[in-house]
Amino acid sequence: MFTTKVLVALECAECSAPSLRVVASQFQPDSVELYLLHVIDPAAYPAPSEGAARDPAQIDALRQANLQRAHDLVDRAMRVFLDSGYRVQTAVREGELRLTIVAYARWVKADVILLSSHKSRGLGALTFDGVSDYVVSHAPCSVEVIRNWSHAA
Numbered sequence: 001m002f003t004t005k006v007l008v009a010l011e012c013a014e015c016s017a018p019s020l021r022v023v024a025s026q027f028q029p030d031s032v033e034l035y036l037l038h039v040i041d042p043a044a045y046p047a048p049s050e051g052a053a054r055d056p057a058q059i060d061a062l063r064q065a066n067l068q069r070a071h072d073l074v075d076r077a078m079r080v081f082l083d084s085g086y087r088v089q090t091a092v093r094e095g096e097l098r099l100t101i102v103a104y105a106r107w108v109k110a111d112v113i114l115l116s117s118h119k120s121r122g123l124g125a126l127t128f129d130g131v132s133d134y135v136v137s138h139a140p141c142s143v144e145v146i147r148n149w150s151h152a153a
Contacts, residue, residue: 005108007117009101009135010073018146019114020077023087029085035108036077036090038070039100067092098134105139112142 006027008019023034042063074090081088087128089108093100105113136143 002031004112005035005106005110006032006034007037007101007108007110007113008077009113010036010038011116012073018079022114022144022146023081023086024084029081029087030104032086034081034086034088035110036074036081036088037101037104038074038092039097040066040070040092040094041097042094043096090106098131098138099129102138102140103140105135110139110141111122111138112144114144114146117145117147122123150151 004027006023008023010019023032071091074092078088078090091104093104095103101113101115104110113135115132115135132143132145136145
């Protein structure tokens with residue numbers, strides 16, 4: 001039996017919910033292997049205060065807090081799918097969003113990538129929509145961009 005490898009790029013709990021619903025509606029547990037990925041882009045986080053930016057302990061504490069939030073996000077999503085019978089693997093990576101998503105898709109040999117696009121204001125929306133444009137153009141597989149306009153700011 002053919003197994004579809006689906007990579008879901010998780011951005012945040014609220015933003016990723018539409019992508020997770022798409023998985024549940026389009027893929028049966030026995031025919032899919034899910035890869036849940038959250039990427040932490042170090043450039044996207046504002047630097048702490050100037051004094052803290054010079055303190056390696058505070059920089060490491062911020063990094064560890066971001067990693068913990070990312071692991072919590074993928075673990076919550078994983079539990080939902082495991083309870084429904086899906087095979088799930090999770091990953092948290094650090095790097096530029098668009099490059100890391102495409103590289104991870106190549107590494108796991110994904111058949112399809114699901115990610116969200118926003119119709120919202122601000123740098124965050126421009127950044128992630130730029131990511132979806134890049135992933136669509138450079139991914140080694142099909143990409144489904146889920147409109148998440150209800151989360152717009």
